[in-house]
Amino acid sequence: MSAAVEERAGPRARGRGVLSWFAGLLLAVVSVVMGCRATDSDGVTPVPQLLAFLPWLLVPTGVALGCTLLARWWAGLVWGVLVLGLLAWFIEPYGKVDEPRTPPLASFRVLTANVEFGQGTDAVAAVVRRENPDLVFIAECDRECAERLPTDGYPHRVAEVAAGSEGSVILSRFPLRAAEGVPGTLRMPGAVADVRGTDVRLQLAHPMPPLPDQVGLWRRELGALRDFAAGHDTTPLILAGDFNASQDHAAFRGILDTGLRDAARLTGEARTPTWPARTAPTLGAQIDHVLLSEDFSARRTRFLDLAGSDHRAVLADITLHESRRG
Numbered sequence: 001m002s003a004a005v006e007e008r009a010g011p012r013a014r015g016r017g018v019l020s021w022f023a024g025l026l027l028a029v030v031s032v033v034m035g036c037r038a039t040d041s042d043g044v045t046p047v048p049q050l051l052a053f054l055p056w057l058l059v060p061t062g063v064a065l066g067c068t069l070l071a072r073w074w075a076g077l078v079w080g081v082l083v084l085g086l087l088a089w090f091i092e093p094y095g096k097v098d099e100p101r102t103p104p105l106a107s108f109r110v111l112t113a114n115v116e117f118g119q120g121t122d123a124v125a126a127v128v129r130r131e132n133p134d135l136v137f138i139a140e141c142d143r144e145c146a147e148r149l150p151t152d153g154y155p156h157r158v159a160e161v162a163a164g165s166e167g168s169v170i171l172s173r174f175p176l177r178a179a180e181g182v183p184g185t186l187r188m189p190g191a192v193a194d195v196r197g198t199d200v201r202l203q204l205a206h207p208m209p210p211l212p213d214q215v216g217l218w219r220r221e222l223g224a225l226r227d228f229a230a231g232h233d234t235t236p237l238i239l240a241g242d243f244n245a246s247q248d249h250a251a252f253r254g255i256l257d258t259g260l261r262d263a264a265r266l267t268g269e270a271r272t273p274t275w276p277a278r279t280a281p282t283l284g285a286q287i288d289h290v291l292l293s294e295d296f297s298a299r300r301t302r303f304l305d306l307a308g309s310d311h312r313a314v315l316a317d318i319t320l321h322e323s324r325r326g
Contacts, residue, residue: 015071016070016071016072016073017071019067019068019070019071019073020067020068020071020073020076022064022067023063023064023065023067023068023071023073023076023080024064024076026060026061026063026064026067027061027064027076027079027080027083029050029060030057030060030061030064030083030087031079031083032047033047033050033051033054033057034057034083034086034087034090036051036250037051037054037086037090037248038086038090040250040253041250042210042215042219042249042250042251044215045210045212045213045215046212048210048215048218048249049210049212051246051248051249052210052245052246052248052249052285052287053283053284053285054087054090054091054246054248055087055091055271056283057087058084058087058091061080061083061084061087062084064076064080064083065077065080065081065084068080090248091271093247093265093270093271094247094248094253094256094265094270095247095253095256095261095262095265095270096256096259096261097261097265097266098261098294099261099266099296099297099298100294100295100296100297100321100322102321102322102323103321103322104297104319104320104321104322105195105196105198105319105320105321105322106195106196106198106319106320107299107317107318107319107320108133108134108135108173108195108317108318108320109131109132109133109134109135109315109316109317109318110133110134110135110136110137110238110240110263110290110315110316110318111127111128111131111133111135111136111137111313111314111315111316112136112137112138112139112240112241112242112288112289112290112313112314113127113136113137113138113139113288113306113309113311113313113314114138114139114140114206114241114242114275114288114309114311115138115139115140115141115145115306115308115309115311116140116165116308116309116310116311117140117142117164117165118140118141118142118144118145119308119309120306120307120308120309120311121141121144121145121148121149121308122148122307122308123305123306123307123308123309124138124149124306124309124313125148125149125150127304127306127313127315128149128150128154128171129150131304131315132153133315134172134173134174135170135171135172135173135174135193135202135238135240136149136154136169136170136171136172137168137169137170137202137204137240137241138168138169138170138171139165139168139186139204139206139241139242140164140165140166140167140168140186140206140242141159141161141167141168141169142161142162142163142164142166142167143161143162143163143167145167145169146159146161146167146169149169149171150171153173154171154172154173155173156171156172156173156174156175156176156193157169157170157171157172157176158170158172158176158178158189158190158191158202159189160181160187160188160189162187165186166185166186166187167187168186168187168188168189168204168206168241169189170189170191170202170204172191172193172202174193174194174195174196174200175193175194176191176192176193176194176202177191177192177194178191178192179191179192179201179202179203181203181204182203182205182224182225182228183224184206184207184208184221184224185207185208185217185221186206186207186208187204187206188203188204188205188206188207188225188241189204190202190203190204192235195320198236198320199235199236200235200236200237200238200320201232201235201236201237201238202238202240203225203228203237203238203239203240204240204241205225205239205240205241205242205243205289205291206241206242206243206244207221207222207224207225207243207244207245208221208244209244210244210245218244218245218251219251222243222245222249222251222252222254222255223251223254225239225243225255226251226254226255226258229255229258229259229260229291230258232258232293234323236293236295236296236320236323237260237291237292237293237295238290238291238292238293238296238318239255239260239291239292240289240290240291240314241288241289242275242287242288242311243255243287243288243289244287245287246285246286246287247262247265247270247286248285255291256291259293259294260291260292260293261291261292261293261294261296261298262289262290262291262292263289263290263291263292263298263301263314263316263318264286264289264290264301264314264316266292266297266298266301267298267299267300267301267316269301269303270286271286272286272301272303273285273286273312274286274287274288274303274311274312274314275287275288275310275311275312276310277305277306277309277310277311277312278309278310279310281305281312287311288311288312288313288314289314290314290316290318292318295320295321295323296318296319296320296321297318297319297321298316298317298318298319299317299318299319300316300317301314301315301316301317302314302315302316303315
């Protein structure tokens, strides 16, 4: 009898061992990512890439918890519950949501879009004609893209045209004057808009993505945007574009910590994905943003599909208020 029991127990014990090993592997990977998030670090590859999809780490964590229960691995169960608690904590949207209480000066609409090597030019042109944004920030706009963008209603523009993904354009209904942009591998032009008598500093953002062998470059270029925002004067500021980073990246949170607000966060859309819109429209990350200085409030943010691009455009309805800083 005892031999038969041992014979049945052997496969069962091995099965539990396999489940425990698999659960431990999943929890170890998620724990490394959560450790970097908790210590305000983006780590090294593959951590920055995984951080972009932090909410979806609930899936492997849930699988791991199920495996620990089946394996009766109680220490692993406690481990998994702790990881789950950390995930729930950090999934909460990041950033300030206070808005100005001073009187409004002007309400207008801002669009930012990445047209992916110019392939989404026709789609973004159609969006511009349909939605009539007052300011348009377009990344990855090559020479042909720049020539095909609408001119009717947009007499003012700042363009740094280049091949492939390097070019960028700002379109405006408001008068513009030149301003120095932020240096980067990809072009990030700047301008000052005259919004009904008030100067508003515009800056397009498009740092390099965190490719496995270029995480350092990605971090430096996001750092340059942070330094720009931190060193900016009291002029109202709109910093918009494809940041190649989400709120779960320390390098992006550093930009928010300079005092900027994310329009999507202000309107309750902080977790709506913008990329990769073509392959995983509901499982992606929000890496395209409209960031605002404390002079602005936001009423609505929408996310629009662009045929030909793997990004969704961000369309924000915002209001400029009287400055409380004199």
